[in-house]
Amino acid sequence: MSLPPVFGKELNMSQQLIDNFDRKFEYLRLSITDVCNFKCNYCLPDGYQRTHEKQFLSKQEITNLVNAFAELGAKKVRITGGEPALRKDFPKIIEAIATIPGIQKVATTTNGYNLSSHAQAWFDAGLDSINVSVDSLDAKTFHLITGKNIFQKVMQGVNASVKAGFKQVKINSVLMKGLNDIDIDLYINWIKDQPIQLRFIELMQTEDNGEFFNKHHLSGEWIKQNLLENGWTQKQSLSHDGPAQIFYHPDYLGEIGLIMPYSKDFCKSCNRLRVSSVGRLHLCLFGEEGVDLRDLLGTSADKEKLKQRIVESLKSKKVSHYLADGESGGTPHLASIGG
Numbered sequence: 001m002s003l004p005p006v007f008g009k010e011l012n013m014s015q016q017l018i019d020n021f022d023r024k025f026e027y028l029r030l031s032i033t034d035v036c037n038f039k040c041n042y043c044l045p046d047g048y049q050r051t052h053e054k055q056f057l058s059k060q061e062i063t064n065l066v067n068a069f070a071e072l073g074a075k076k077v078r079i080t081g082g083e084p085a086l087r088k089d090f091p092k093i094i095e096a097i098a099t100i101p102g103i104q105k106v107a108t109t110t111n112g113y114n115l116s117s118h119a120q121a122w123f124d125a126g127l128d129s130i131n132v133s134v135d136s137l138d139a140k141t142f143h144l145i146t147g148k149n150i151f152q153k154v155m156q157g158v159n160a161s162v163k164a165g166f167k168q169v170k171i172n173s174v175l176m177k178g179l180n181d182i183d184i185d186l187y188i189n190w191i192k193d194q195p196i197q198l199r200f201i202e203l204m205q206t207e208d209n210g211e212f213f214n215k216h217h218l219s220g221e222w223i224k225q226n227l228l229e230n231g232w233t234q235k236q237s238l239s240h241d242g243p244a245q246i247f248y249h250p251d252y253l254g255e256i257g258l259i260m261p262y263s264k265d266f267c268k269s270c271n272r273l274r275v276s277s278v279g280r281l282h283l284c285l286f287g288e289e290g291v292d293l294r295d296l297l298g299t300s301a302d303k304e305k306l307k308q309r310i311v312e313s314l315k316s317k318k319v320s321h322y323l324a325d326g327e328s329g330g331t332p333h334l335a336s337i338g339g
């Protein structure tokens with residue numbers, strides 16, 4: 001006996017991305033490769049190590065995956081890596097995701113190595129916003145942190161992105177004691193007349209960077225106090241915004257974001273899920289091996305099964321990452337899962 005249509009509809013309505021703690025997941029972070037051409041000292045200090053041959057998700061698999069997420073209520077997709085721009089079919093992937101019904105925002109996070117020559121093409125392909133990692137505004141320190149002597153080129157990429165027409169260009173800087181902490185004033189002065197959102201990210205401990213973390217971790221709390229004392233005001237965030245607390249100031253064209261994963265209640269507003277470049281669903285940046293989705297990505301005929309597996313998996317999402325207790329839970333570095 002087939003179910004009456006109205007029953008079927010109600011069943012679909014109940015398929016939403018909500019976990020046991022009433023958190024809603026409208027933001028998908030999708031890694032399309034774990035390969036990277038930089039050697040950031042907090043992430044891949046020895047560069048990318050190819051351990052075995054990997055087949056990254058194809059454009060068709062990505063389309064099937066994002067379609068299922070969109071039907072479950074996802075509105076925003078951030079394409080990450082490794083370095084996502086290393087994939088030759090990156091513009092095609094942007095285009096495929098941008099045309100999926102329900103997806104309102106396609107974003108990416110990049111190290112900016114080829115941004116100066118590609119920003120316009122990505123914008124034209126349907127990319128809405130772009131986050132560029134610039135860990136120092138001093139060329140020498142940039143080289144020291146990333147292993148790449150291309151600070152000027154990355155900054156040309158940032159300018160090209162503003163020119164290309166992106167509504168939002170954000171800069172990520174992982175704040176590190178004794179490395180780039182002296183750049184803070186330089187950064188803040190820079191956004192006085194630049195329409196850029198500058199985000200200071202607290203260094204996170206992963207499986208591989210324990211010693212580095214102990215030496216360089218710096219809390220963002222004192223920057224927050226400093227901003228509030230100097231006329232900056234905190235903004236309200238939207239349901240599919242990232243984890244940054246955003247501040248604005250009447251005298252500055254740019255904004256400042258603080259990402260403080262060690263702050264109290266950081267995970268309370270968790271609104272994102274991750275899928276790795278080989279198709280594993282990760283419920284958290286830290287602490288689990290992921291659920292394999294790949295067997296259901298080859299054909300759109302498996303969409304309902306795929307949605308069911310995602311919704312079922314979400315039931316086991318934990319309330320927090322327990323990062324403050326030193327739990328880095330098997331994540332070797334953030335390039336492995338896309339940050």
Ligand SMILES: Nc1nc2c(ncn2[C@@H]2O[C@H](COP(=O)(O)OP(=O)(O)OP(=O)(O)O)[C@@H](O)[C@H]2O)c(=O)[nH]1
Nearest residue numbers: 109131172201241242243244259261272285334339
């Ligand atoms: N602990 C933790 N860190 C996160 C999470 N989401 C993003 N980050 C970190 O925040 C930093 C910036 O991430 P981005 O890739 O720029 O993304 P985002 O901050 O979500 O970006 P917007 O969507 O533009 O706000 C990176 O270091 C990420 O690893 C999260 O869910 N948990």
Ligand SMILES: C[S@@+](CC[C@H](N)C(=O)[O-])C[C@H]1O[C@@H](n2cnc3c(N)ncnc32)[C@H](O)[C@@H]1O
Nearest residue numbers: 081082083109110111133172203204334335339
């Ligand atoms: C993993 S990278 C991937 C995208 C791209 N390769 C890039 O660097 O922008 C995404 C973001 O995670 C940040 N990140 C990487 N490792 C981190 C760590 N241990 N703590 C905090 N942020 C980290 C990077 O600075 C970057 O802004």
Ligand code: SF4
Nearest residue numbers: 036038040043111335
């Ligand atoms: S932070 Fe990004 S650019 Fe730097 S090594 Fe990791 S993946 Fe590569």
Ligand code: SF4
Nearest residue numbers: 267270284285320321
């Ligand atoms: S650490 Fe895990 S639970 Fe916390 S905000 Fe990030 S993904 Fe969500």
